[in-house]
Amino acid sequence: MVSMALKDCKNTDQSVSQPEERAQKDTQGQSLTRCLTYIARSTELLFQKMLGFLKKPYKRTSRRVKNRSLRLFQRAGYFAERCYAVLTTPYRCCKRFGAQLGETQGGKAKTVACFRFAGHVLKRSKRGILTLLNYLMPVAAVAALILVVHNFTSVDYAIAVSHDGQIIGYIEHETTFDEAQAMIQQQIVYVDSEQTFDVTPEFSLAEVQNPGEIIDETQLANKLISCSNEAITQASGLYVDGKFYGATTDRTSLDNTLNSILEQNKEATGASDVAFMNEISIKDGLYLNSSVVNSEDLTSLLTSDVEGEQIYTVEQGDSMTLIANKTDVKYSELKALNPEVDPDNIQIGQSILIANSQPFLSVKATKEISYQEQIPHQSIQQEDASLDKGVTKITQEGVDGVNWVAATLELVNGIEVNRTITRTEISQEPVSEIKLVGTKVQAKKSTTSSSKADESAAVLPASSGNGTGIGFIHPLAGGQISCGYSSGHQAIDWRAPAGTNIYAAASGRVILAKTYSTYGKCVIIDHGNGVQTLYAHQSKINVQAGQQVSQGQVIGFVGSTGYSTGNHLHFEVRVNNVKRNPLNYVN
Structure with a gap:
């Protein structure tokens, strides 16, 4: 009974607590619902106000419209x-x-x-x-x-050009008519001074509905020619450097002639690119019959020479350098014009080309070439006390090197006018010459008066011959004659500043290079065929006995050594050891 009573009490307590919990939960749920409802209503009111705010100007604008x-x-x-x-x-x-x-x-x-x-x-x-x-x-x-x-x-306005009451065309400016007149004068070749162009047009201002009706100076020139009283022909005019040479009805022949000139030059030179140096133009148009010539005449003109070849005949005492000075031709051009001529061995009476023929049309050609050139070897001198002074001995022969060169040549009418080196490569290095130079000084020996009289005798054997075929140049670049040739002075003295270069008058071999009491520092060059030249009173000698020299090479310098008064060059010319007047050989 007691247990049942307790159970009933427990159930009673549980039944009492459950409604309270449910009431609490209901209260919480109602609070959350009220909160969400408030937020929703506030948001709705906010949107309504915003929409109302936006609707006012919209309604106002729409009402006005x-x-x-x-x-x-x-x-x-x-x-x-x-x-x-x-x-x-x-x-x-x-x-x-x-x-x-x-x-x-x-x-x-x-x-x-x-x-x-x-x-x-x-x-x-x-x-x-x-x-x-x-x-x-x-x-x-x-x-x-x-x-x-x-x-x-x-509506466009232009200048109407009329002739005999008929409009021949419209132009924009009066200068167009002036240019057309100038073109007409260039197209017409007058037979005599009485022939004139008799078209005198009239000008007026006119409306132009179509801009295409306005013509240029070329069209106006053709229309003016067609209005003249002279007979006219449709032809092609040849202009060279702006000058009119005639018109022809055979344009094809004219073009073929020009192309043939270029092709012939290209084959002759082996060039890759050829072009005329003259400005050539061919203009098609209307020409007076007096301006039209035969196509053969124009062809002959294009292939003709305006200047022929010029030949110089070698005279006694001439050299290539002297010929270049006489004819006012550059030495390099003279050599290029005469590639088969040996400059060191020209003969009296020989023909030298000093000017090539000048064609009516000059052609410039460009070609690529390659060749080998020598690299001169150096000469190394070493003193040797075991050799007498003035004695030399070569212990190692010098060998020139070889240089491979690629270049671009520019030729005008077949003559080289410019060479541009594009690439070089040494294929063989040069070998230097080693020369021993004696320094041993021997005891001085007494000399006789007879030896003094022949101080200038060659120490190396001299050549012999008829003394012809040698071309000389002036041994000085300038200078004034201070003492001429006479029986008592068989030489020419040229006064010049100390240190002035002395040049070899011609190519040859040095047979003497030493110092004398009278001649001072002296050099004798043997040119072959029995001809020698002597250069005395030098301040310094630049060559040695036995050395080969070329024409124009510096062999020493002007001075006043030996028996001398003032700086000058004592110059002699000897033929088979007989002194000759140098002025007969050198200008």
Whole structure:
């Protein structure tokens, strides 16, 4: 009993606590619902206010547009009604008047009725007509303005060139006519001084509907030629360097001749690129018959020479350098014109080309070449005390090197005018010459008067011969004769500043290079065929006995050594050891 009572009490407590918990949960749920509901309502109000704020200007604008549109349509309707009334009132009035006129009897009565009707119509329609004119007049004025502007902008004005009352063309400026006249004068070759071009046009200002009707100076020149009293021909005019040489009807022959000249030059030179140096142009157009020549004449002109070859004949004492000075031709050009001539061995009477023939049209050719050239070896001198002074001994022969060269040549009429080295490569290095030079000094020996008299005798064997075929150049670049040739002075003295270069008058071998008491520092060169030259009183000797020298090579320098007064060069020419007048060999 007690246990059941306790159980009942427990159940009673549980039944009491469950409603309280449920009430609590309900209270919490209601609070959350109220919170969410408040947020939703607040958001809704916010959006409503925003929409209301945005709707106000929209409604205001739409209302204004609507009102203005209504007013516009009302005005348009009113205007349409007025126009309709204005346009239809005369018709309705005329219709009623016609019906009334049909009922009127008598001709006089009908006439009076017509006048009354006309006055009534004018009175009733006056306001409508004025209203219509108020609208139509501005529109008509604008349309008229547009038409006027369009008319002025679509019309071009130009200068009309007329001849014998007929317009031959339109030009933009008067200078076009001046240029056309100049072109006409270039196209016409007058046979005599009395022949003239007799076209005298007239000018006037004219409207040009089509801009294509305006012509240039070339077209105007052709039209003016066609208007002349002279006979004209369609031909091709040849211009060289701006000068007119004639016109021909055979344009093909003219082109073939020009191409043939280029091809011949290309084959002759082996060039890769050839072109005329002259400015050549061929203009097609109308030419007077007096300006037209045979195509054969133009072909002969294009292939002709304006200047022939010039030949110089070698005289006694000439050399290539002396010939170049005489003829005012560069030495390099002279050698290029005569590649087969040995400059060191020219003969009296030999022909030397000093100027090539000059063709009417000059052609410039460009070609690529490659060749080998020598690299001169160096000479290394070493002193040797075991050798007497003045004695030399070569212990190692020098060998020139070989240099491979690639170059671009520019030739004008077959003559080289420029060479540009594009690449070089040493294929063989040079070997230096080693020469021993003696320094041993021997005891001085007494000399006799006879040996002094022949101080200039060669220490190496001299050549012999007839003494001809040697061309000399001046041994000094300038200088003045201070002592001429005579029986007591068998030489020429040239006064010059100390240190002036002394040049070999011709190629040869040095057979003497030493110091004497009278001649001072002296050099003798043997040129072969029994000819020697002597150079005395030098301040310094630049060569050695046994050395080969070329024409124009520096062999020493002007001084005043030995028996001398002032700086000068004592120059002798000997033929088979007989002194000759140097002025017969050197200018």
